[in-house]
Amino acid sequence: MVVHSVNFRELTGPGGHRSVHDVLELRNLSKRYGRVLAVDDVTCAVRPGRVTGFLGPNGAGKSTTMRMVLGLDRPSAGQVLVNGARYRDLRDPLRHVGALLEGSQAHGGRSAYQHLRWLARSNRVPTARVHELLGxxxxxxxxHQRVGGYSLGMRQRLGIAAALLGDPPVLLFDEPTNGLDPAGVRWLRETLRSFAAEGRTVLVSSHLISEIELTADHLLVLARGRLLADAPLEEFRGTEALEDAFLRLVSGR
Structure with a gap:
């Protein structure tokens, strides 16, 4: 089965309201696992209207930070606010925050339609949105085929659909290009940039520095749990390639 790339620019949704207040805020955020300080007093704001790239070496604390945004891990100190509220206090959270973490979490025995329909019903999203997004x-x-038979790229597309289901103003993507072919990677890049142009708040974590360089307007760089940079991409890299500037920063040279 060939899965074709598509354009999201004409996609409609149940919401559509965008606000300059749709900001993701991390305030003195820390997470400790025993003696290991995975995230160390991080304070920053991810703002609407731009794609913010989230970079860091393995073990930097990026995934832990994103899990704390969604209430999947509890902070040891500090807090995360979405438009001034904690995620756990949001009613119908998929209408506020859409996230793709570690690909689609759909049960392999369910179809993509069943998976999205269940999410839609639990967040008061019209069923018509499910059909629209799958297309x-x-x-x-x-x-209507079981997700267990999907390729990695198809699962990734399903995860993206789930993140977009509630037409949320805040979007989080962790390694979103996993399993996508070159056409799919370009499609995703254009999609993320179009969402930012609509005024959404977009945070993308990736190890593919070259892709972040093509996609992001702003950068957050995390290493050893600490925030080392919070700057526009062009300001951060200066006259260097982004990869060189990043490696120099995280190595301390």
């Missing part, structure tokens, strides 16, 4: 991520022809 727009290129899964319309396989919507």
């Amino acid at each position: 727009h991520v290129g899964l319309g022809d396989v919507a």
